[in-house]
Amino acid sequence: MDFLQAVFVTPFVEIWESPFFFIELVLVGLSTGVLYSLVALGFVLIFKASGMFNFAQGAMVLFAALTLVGLMEHGVPLWAALILSMAVMVVLAFVVERLMLRYLVNQEGLILFMATIGLNFILEGTGQLFWGSDVKRLEIGIPDKPFDLGPILLNTFDVTAAFIGAALVVSLAIFFQKTPMGRALRAVADDHQAALSVGIPLKTIWIAVWTIAGIVALVAGIVWGAKSGVQFSLSLIALKALPVLILGGFTSVPGAIVGGLIIGVGEKVAEGFWGPAFGGAIENWFAYMLALAFLVFRPQGLFGEKIIERV
Amino acid sequence: MFYREAGQFKTTYADDQAVFPILQDKIAVLAVIAVAYSVPLFANEYWLQAILIQFLVFALMAIGLNILMGYAGQVSLGTGAFAAVGAYACYKLTTNIEGLNVIVAILLSGGFAAAVGIVFGLPSLRIKGFYLAVATLAAQFFILWLFNKVGWFYNDNPSGTITAPPRELFGVQITGPAATPEARYIVCLTFLIVGAWIAKNLARGRIGRSWMAIRDMDIAAEIIGIRPLRTKLLAFAISSFYCGVAGALMVFCWLGSAETEAFDLAAVSFPVLFMIIIGGLGSIGGSILGAAFIVLVPIFLTNFPPMIGLEISTALQKHFEEIIFGAMIVIFLIVEPEGVARLWQILREKLRKWPFPY
Amino acid sequence: MPDGTQPPTGRVVGDVIMKVENVSLSFGGVRALDNVSFDVREHEILAIIGPNGAGKSSMLNCINGFYHPQEGAITYKGKRRDTAKTFEAAEEGIARTFQNIALFKGMSTLDNIMTGRGLKMKKNLLWQALYYGPALKEELEHRAKAEEVIDFLEIEAIRKTPVGRLPYGLQKRVELGRALAAEPDLLLLDEPMAGMNHEEKEDMVRYILDVNDEFGTTIVLIEHDMSVVMDISDRVVVLDYGKKLADGTxxxxxxxxxxxxAYLGVSHD
Incomplete structure (x- = not known):
């Protein structure tokens, strides 16, 4: 009884009584959600272009952030470190294509998925091998000051992060819809062989898309890292992008954004109001359970298309 | 030259369907089992405790995951959670029911894990591939959180750990601090051998064929009368049963005591996944070989560099380990997606013809 | 010979075992089947023909329970089939082959054919786990049955070969074997001769006729090769754009x- 009360009554009473706390939680959730969206975007990009579920996206975030911080620790100025990190991500895209992707053309999705789990471990290992595994602070000069917006407490950092995320999303959307490269990417995603046969250079496309995903990972890594330090847990946070994808659909850029925001807000609000009923720390699994419920009722996600199977 | 099957004719279907149709194989396997049982006679405690028991536990878990992934084609990242269900169930059973035989308790724990496996397998009717992986991740995070949060599961023990109580089998202590590594080794070995044998039987019979049919082409499988939900759930149940039993053994015969961290993604789910990728998807023997490999690499990394005069820190060693595992996975998937089991098969083919080229 | 329906093939055709009545199926706005009706009689060979996209495969999918038609009814052996589940079709004795081969690629020929016996194997999990006593006996009995099918289709040599490595023509044959292993009453064949050369076609026709003849299996087949269709079928149903154009000998x-x-593209208005 007490438990039911704590789940079905108390939280709503609390929301009613302290609406500003609720709104604050929503805003905090949104700012976390933007970060989830950033990570999820990287997944969507690669999935669209190669039908590959890139489990290593999280490790790429960690790897990119570690490279940047590592360079800065060696006295490289921020702008140079940024350029160098980007270069590293480009090189990574080349290496991944050269050593892995080209041997896996036309393999089943499951094999590709497992291969990226392997890549995930390689990147985590290499990143930490070079730059160490202790927590590093990333100072990139985003102001982190609280300010009031009416009765609600906000943070300049979160607002900046949201803007960065939005800018990235808009430019990606334009890239996919309006450029010839974007069209080629979508063709490749549909069918490798068919794309090859109309003369789309598969290898170039792959390198391009992994580069973009790498740069998205770098941005995500910078924002996450500046917020909570660069450390191993970054690649775990990236696991949160998986439920985001389930919600948004694997091939939908807007889906990744909306899904990220829903998960971000959902887990903060759930933790804030429902957490006490469950003894706290429900943030760890809330997103997955939400995604699971979604899978059962709407497997194609919010924006995905229903698939008609044929024989 | 000694590996020839010439002259061994099969005159019945039963002979043709035997697990080891060739006489030399039968002898070799019996010999391996005999050696395995006599290992405690010459192995030292470090080998038994740190390496062999760990290997046996993980091999059993790998067989479980291979049933689900390799045979039935359902991706799972929730191995750790199902193992944890087994471990915690076994802890509750042994500490709450006086006089319950520990072997019975371990088997019952497997049953609990199977029930949980069925629940988290339910979405598999509607979702496939990596979508399912996310569903099993939900199991992984939720179950470990539950065992961590709810004191009832660890008897409200202030340390939050579960500890194997001392229990005997045939008058010999096999769990608890006083149990010798030898006794625990023999228990785990027996579980593995029986488990592998049963898994092989299931895999080569009607049930195994229906799993593989679902894996290879689910629509066609349904059209010849295989019920998809029932078949998939059976795979989830049996797979989780193996994981649960292995989880119980992990605490009771290997670690002695454990917290939920012992079962998390990085400690159990991923390594076991690697074992079956390297060993070979859809191969019981491969699961065992893969487990041996994954258990031995860290041991090698600890012992080998000092031998050639290199000192590397444990952190560094862990990163090397990650890179090696990752690289092995990628290489195997590219070169031989069917894993060590397939390489072994090729070797055997070669051996049959040796010294002739064909 | 009771009435004029007796076909020239000299087969003794029995009663109606399946009735398809006014079946309509659409996907979104596309109407794949539009008010189609026909009967299938016991022991006959019925061909469904029509241009690509006429709805032939959709028709088989409806009979199979893989698609569920929005309107109309399919009655098989006195029971409604159009709402039944796919696996229930097999339980009621309907087997099927596919236009694009749908074999279990990772399994051997023998195992593929053994899956067709699955429904007839009853021993439970525990016996299976032991693979001993009754379970072993059952397995061996069905192995013997599977071997009969292998014998019949002359594929002894590829018994243990993974089907993924077989050439196209043999794969088609194994697929037929898997369907036959279930000892169906009604066999649905979706373009069994597509992509085959002349000799392979002759073989396939021979197997189809033998199955019909020896086991009395009723056969519904989709085929584009008109000479084959006209030669072996008792009756022909013609579909075009989801509608039935004709039905008869x-x-x-x-x-x-x-x-x-429809076939020559003449328009008459």
Whole structure:
């Protein structure tokens, strides 16, 4: 009884009584959600272009952030470190294509998925091998000051992060819809062989898309890292992008954004109001359970298309 | 030259369907089992405790995951959670029911894990591939959180750990601090051998064929009368049963005591996944070989560099380990997606013809 | 011979075992089947023909329970089939082969054929786990049955070969074997001869006729090769754009003006 009360009554009473706390939680959730969206975007990009579920996206975030911080620790100025990190991500895209992707053309999705789990471990290992595994602070000069917006407490950092995320999303959307490269990417995603046969250079496309995903990972890594330090847990946070994808659909850029925001807000609000009923720390699994419920009722996600199977 | 099957004719279907149709194989396997049982006679405690028991536990878990992934084609990242269900169930059973035989308790724990496996397998009717992986991740995070949060599961023990109580089998202590590594080794070995044998039987019979049919082409499988939900759930149940039993053994015969961290993604789910990728998807023997490999690499990394005069820190060693595992996975998937089991098969083919080229 | 329906093939055709009545199926706005009706009689060979996209495979999928038609009814052996589940079709004795081969690629020929026996194997999990006593006996009995099918289709040599490595023609044959292993009453064949050369076609025709003859299996087949269709079928159903154009003996269909128009593309207004 007490438990039911704590789940079905108390939280709503609390929301009613302290609406500003609720709104604050929503805003905090949104700012976390933007970060989830950033990570999820990287997944969507690669999935669209190669039908590959890139489990290593999280490790790429960690790897990119570690490279940047590592360079800065060696006295490289921020702008140079940024350029160098980007270069590293480009090189990574080349290496991944050269050593892995080209041997896996036309393999089943499951094999590709497992291969990226392997890549995930390689990147985590290499990143930490070079730059160490202790927590590093990333100072990139985003102001982190609280300010009031009416009765609600906000943070300049979160607002900046949201803007960065939005800018990235808009430019990606334009890239996919309006450029010839974007069209080629979508063709490749549909069918490798068919794309090859109309003369789309598969290898170039792959390198391009992994580069973009790498740069998205770098941005995500910078924002996450500046917020909570660069450390191993970054690649775990990236696991949160998986439920985001389930919600948004694997091939939908807007889906990744909306899904990220829903998960971000959902887990903060759930933790804030429902957490006490469950003894706290429900943030760890809330997103997955939400995604699971979604899978059962709407497997194609919010924006995905229903698939008609044929024989 | 000694590996020839010439002259061994099969005159019945039963002979043709035997697990080891060739006489030399039968002898070799019996010999391996005999050696395995006599290992405690010459192995030292470090080998038994740190390496062999760990290997046996993980091999059993790998067989479980291979049933689900390799045979039935359902991706799972929730191995750790199902193992944890087994471990915690076994802890509750042994500490709450006086006089319950520990072997019975371990088997019952497997049953609990199977029930949980069925629940988290339910979405598999509607979702496939990596979508399912996310569903099993939900199991992984939720179950470990539950065992961590709810004191009832660890008897409200202030340390939050579960500890194997001392229990005997045939008058010999096999769990608890006083149990010798030898006794625990023999228990785990027996579980593995029986488990592998049963898994092989299931895999080569009607049930195994229906799993593989679902894996290879689910629509066609349904059209010849295989019920998809029932078949998939059976795979989830049996797979989780193996994981649960292995989880119980992990605490009771290997670690002695454990917290939920012992079962998390990085400690159990991923390594076991690697074992079956390297060993070979859809191969019981491969699961065992893969487990041996994954258990031995860290041991090698600890012992080998000092031998050639290199000192590397444990952190560094862990990163090397990650890179090696990752690289092995990628290489195997590219070169031989069917894993060590397939390489072994090729070797055997070669051996049959040796010294002739064909 | 009771009435004029006796076909020229000399087969003794029995009663109606399946009735398809006014079946309509659409996907979104596309109407794949539009008010189609026909009967299938016991022991006959019925061909469904029509241009690509006419809804032939959709028709088989409806019979199978893989698609569920929005309107109309399919009755098989006195029971409604159009709402039944796919696996229930197999339980009621309907087997099927596919246009694009749908074999279990990772399994051997023998195992593929053994899956067809699955429904007839009853031993439970515990016996299976032991693979001993009754379970072993059952397995061996069905192995013997599977071997009969292998014998019948002359694929002994590839018994243990993974089907993924077999050439196309043999894969088609194994797929037929898997369907036959279930000892079906009604066999649905979706373009069993597509992509085959002349000799392979002759073989396949021989197997189909033998199955019909020896086991009395009723056969519904989709085929594009008109000479084969006209040679072996008792009756022919012609579909075009989801609608039934004609239904009758091969000779009747050949003379039907609508059919000639649909095939030759003549428009008459």
């Amino acid at each position: 091969p000779d009747e269909v050949k003379r039907n003006q609508d059919v000639i128009d």
